[in-house]
Amino acid sequence: MQSDNKKVMLIDDNEIDLKINAKLISITKLFEEIIICQSAEEALDYLSRNMNDDDKLPNFILLDIQMPEMDGFEFLEQYKKFSTALTDKCPVAMLSSTLDFGDTQRAEANPYVIKLLKKPLSPKELAELI
Amino acid sequence: MKTPSVRVLYIDDEENNLEAFKASFRRQYEIYTAISAADGLKILQSVNVQVVIADQKMPNTTGVEFFKSITETFPDPIRILLTGYTDIEALADAINHGHIYRYITKPWNDLELHNSIKNAYDAYKAKIDLRNKVAELEKTNDELNRFIYSISHELRAPLVSVIGIVSLVKMEGLYNSSGEYWSLIETCSNKLDYYIQKTLQYYKNNKTVTDESPVDFKKLISELIDVYSYTDKDTRFTVNVDQKVDFKGDLFRIEVILGNLISNAIKYQKAAELNKKVNIDVEVSKELAQISISDNGMGILNEHLEKIFTQFFKSKVHHGSGLGLFIVKEALNKIEGRISVSSDLNHGTTFKITIPNAK
Incomplete structure (x- = not known):
């Protein structure tokens, strides 16, 4: 495993999915540390708080689409306002159970999203991405 | 059976005609009369009239001109034009521009006019019914779209969590720990997911x-x-x-x-x-x-x-x-x-x- 895949940030409003995905990542050891955020706001808050602290910043973000108040696409609108120093080092993959054609196309069109992963998260697919 | 209350507006500049009309039809219909186009418009603005009858030859505004002027503001009432035998030009104009339903010659025959009003009301009702049906269908359609969206999100999300848990169970080596129960859960979940996906495909194919x-x-x-x-x-x-x-x-x-x-x-x-x-x-x-x-x-x-x-x-x-x-x-x-x-x-x-x- 590459040494720069240290921290992953999971953003999801669904506690059960957070639990499942965190467990799955810890079993597969794809990342050393997991930052769990229960909302897009919480994630943005974390990123701005630790903007200058490389040790605390994630190297990868797994982002849910449907979340109350701020959804995944709205998060991305805010995410792109961070410095490229941060965003370049931290690619985003969306993770959703959506079958909606519109969601898929919007995710593909977003420059910050490297892939739309379908739930349930497959360790193999995740490994291929990082 | 009692006929439903049909509201008829009759516009004519001759007071005698208005009186005669009222006398002939007051028992069958709710009659409103106006001595000029301007008065007629006032009635239209305050009463929900279903059938409008207008005389062609009136000073200031003719019947056709009046009908033309209300095509946008009052498109629903059905129009009947009353005119003399020879007025071919008015007739052509009425058909082409006035959205006229019937053309009746003066002096009118009570039975003919009565039938025309009855038919006009039926046409009015058909028009409104159709519009209500369209609105109803649009609503149903809208609900179906939202239903499809909620199937693809709300209904499927927890199921996908279940499938995720089963794969965790596999990774932790617990899959065979409870006899065949885990594999049965997996089979059922996958089957349900398959049905959801196929149902969505079917509806999307029909609608898109x-x-x-x-x-x-x-x-x-x-x-x-x-x-x-x-x-x-x-x-x-x-x-x-x-x-x-x-x-x-x-x-x-x-x-x-x-x-x-x-x-x-x-x-x-x-x-x-x-x-x-x-x-x-x-x-x-x-x-x-x-x-x-x-x-x-x-x-x-x-x-x-x-x-x-x-x-x-x-x-x-x-x-x-x-x-x-x-x-x-x-x-x-x-x-x-x-x-x-x-x-x-x-x-x-x-x-x-x-x-x-x-x-």
């Missing part, structure tokens, strides 16, 4: 308007094989795509069609077969794409061949949903494609499809 986007068959087919051979890695695919010209078509439906056929080709293999094969050939011309998908699987009984495209037809083996090929056929109908099938029991099945190139 056809679109035209470029299709790269080589790329599309290899993606679909990746998706569907995920659970079954034994089947060997041989894909030949001859696409020298651009192809434009309905990407969503083509994906649905090929996806279902590829998934069937994998699903209906013989369990004992060591050399499971699927051949896919695509030939694209300026006019159409010809696609053939053949497998060496279990094949289809001759007497079943006719029925496989009907909704809810399922074979006894491999309990499908009875929706896959039905959806294929429906999707092909929408994009004017064709499908044919030939099969040898125990030797395999070949589906041939043609899809017109929209380019």
Whole structure:
């Protein structure tokens, strides 16, 4: 495993999915540390708080689409306002159970999203991405 | 039976006519009268009138001019024009510009006018009923769209969590810890997920308007094989795509069609077969794409061949949903494609499809 895949940030409003995905990542050891955020706001808050602290910043973000108040696409609108120093080092993959054609196309069109992963998260697919 | 209360407005500059009209029809209808177009308009603004009768020859504003002036503000009431025998020009004008329902000559015949009012009211009612029906249908349509969206999100999300838990159980080596219970949960969850996906495909196929986007068959087919051979890695695919010209078509439906056929080709293999094969050939011309998908699987009984495209037809083996090929056929109908099938029991099945190139 590459040494720069240290921290992953999971953003999801669904506690059960957070639990499942965190467990799955810890079993597969794809990342050393997991930052769990229960909302897009919480994630943005974390990123701005630790903007200058490389040790605390994630190297990868797994982002849910449907979340109350701020959804995944709205998060991305805010995410792109961070410095490229941060965003370049931290690619985003969306993770959703959506079958909606519109969601898929919007995710593909977003420059910050490297892939739309379908739930349930497959360790193999995740490994291929990082 | 008592006739429903029909509100009729009669506009005429001759007081005598208004009185005579009232006297003749007051028992059948709710009558409003006006001595000029301007007065008539005031009544229209305050009363919900269903039938308007106007005399053609009035000072200031003629009957046709009046009707013309209210086409936008009061489009619903049905119009009847009263005029003298010789007024051909007024008649032509009325038909062309005034949205006139009937033309009645003066002096009127009570029975004829009565029938005209009755028919006009029926026309009014039909118009309003149709509008209500359209509004109702639009509402239903809207609800169906929201229903489809909520199936694809709210209903599926927890199910996908369950499938995720089962894969965790596998990773932690607990899959066989409770007899066959975990594998039963997995089978049921996958089946439910499959039904949800097929149901969505069916509704989307019915509702979405056809679109035209470029299709790269080589790329599309290899993606679909990746998706569907995920659970079954034994089947060997041989894909030949001859696409020298651009192809434009309905990407969503083509994906649905090929996806279902590829998934069937994998699903209906013989369990004992060591050399499971699927051949896919695509030939694209300026006019159409010809696609053939053949497998060496279990094949289809001759007497079943006719029925496989009907909704809810399922074979006894491999309990499908009875929706896959039905959806294929429906999707092909929408994009004017064709499908044919030939099969040898125990030797395999070949589906041939043609899809017109929209380019």
